Amino acid sequence: MSVNGEGVGRSVIKSRIPRRDLTGSGSANWHHRCAFGGEPARRVFTRADGRMDSAVPLRMRPHRVFQPIGDRGGARRLSLGEISDGGTIMSDMADEKPRKESPHGLRASRDFLERTLRAAGIGGWELDLESGQMVWSEETCRIHDVPANYQPSLEEALEFYEPQSRPVIAAAFEAGARDGTGWDLELQMRSRAGRQRCIRNVGKAEVVQGKDKLVGAIEDVTLKRQAIAAMEASERRFRKLFQYSMGLICTHDLDGVLLSVNPAAARSLGMPVSILVGRPLYDFMLPARRERFQQYLSEVSRNGTDSGIIELIAADGGVRYWKYHNVLDDEADEPYVLGHAQDVTTQFRQEQQLREWSVRDPLTSCFNRRVLSDIETKLQPGDRWGCIAVDLDHFKQVNDNYGHQRGDEVLVSMAWFLNEKLEKKDALIRLGGDEFLILLADADIERTESLIAGYRADADSAPIGFSMGGAARRPGHSLEQAIGEADKKLYEYRSQRRSSAM
8 A cells, every 4th residue: 555645635544355344244454334424434435456445535634643442562554644734644454353252262162161151050052043953051951951952943842841831942042043133031841851940041243253143041930930820829828827817917017107908917906007008006006004104116126036915096985905925026127126916905804893893892892801911012111001990880780781782882991981082092801790991002190190080070971880999000110001000090090989988
């Protein structure tokens, strides 16, 4: 080639390049891959002695150096000198020859790739569209339970697929051969050993060493599909259990906000699921119980589980008692608490009633002697209790003169009389016969004596005469000792009254 930098309005590069190089399939990828700037290049190719002459009119920039695509060591560059409006630059182009790897290196690379794919359970395949020859890798043969050197025809390869999958994969091969459409399919097949498998087949069209081929990979995804199917079946079973269980099932986050509630739990509270989900559980509790709920959240977060009885307010305003056992699931992306409970409201109330009956006098509804044991058991050294012993005067004469029914009426009326001045935390106990005991919670001797004075002031409204004596529990003394002291004061008072009456 020659260089001419004078006298023409365009720069023209003229070279003799093999036809394959101009189409990009060879190693010299020069003009048609490079952008020279300015106006787009125009190419005119003419045949001459089996080679192509290319005349490429170009508008060129000064001092540009172009490196051919895929350039490797030893390639010459196309240099463009400084030009003016009328300059012609001619330059030499060298066809670069790619360096070839040694057969040993290529074989080692292929072996490494084969081992890697085999470890991943992925096989390869290749179909020559001109000859119809199909090649399978060793892993592909293993998936099909055929010898490692088995090389089937396309028809034989398709026969491995189940009837419902065969038209699908056949259509994929046909589209790939016709217009290069790739595919990624999961299909059912049966190996030569008769084992049913779910496989993933991926393929596309490629030109390999100048030949049109379909190439791809195949993977046995049977275990993966089975795992997914098992997970889906487990999910369906859980949903049915959640939906139709008679047990109360709900989930909440670590702040106590309800995430899900099953129909049985919603029915227990008489509310629709939509009202419950998204609200904190303490919205449905008595204010006095909310502090305990915060303790529950701390317990389940720290220990991963918690059990007990929870009280919830139902739509009708009544209290529902749920016996629960909840566990923390912290393996999910967002930790949550899975709760399972039973509505034990009826059982709880029955037990409460039985417990009440066990410590109540059936006639007067006062506590009986059993409550004394409960109070003594829970007694702390610093607890203060005021004790008032009460004894009805001449009660035996009522029974003898008016009968036991009238005697019972007197006992009930006396219980009402004594209860009127008591606070909720106090206790009125019928010890038996015509004897009562009043226990004043957190009371000293002053409150005890003040209450006795009030009863004596209202004695005219009592159904029968009575005698009282009071005492307060002193630190280090038992409740029984305080009751004994109150009894002593009662008899002292009665004795004084009788002496003054004489």
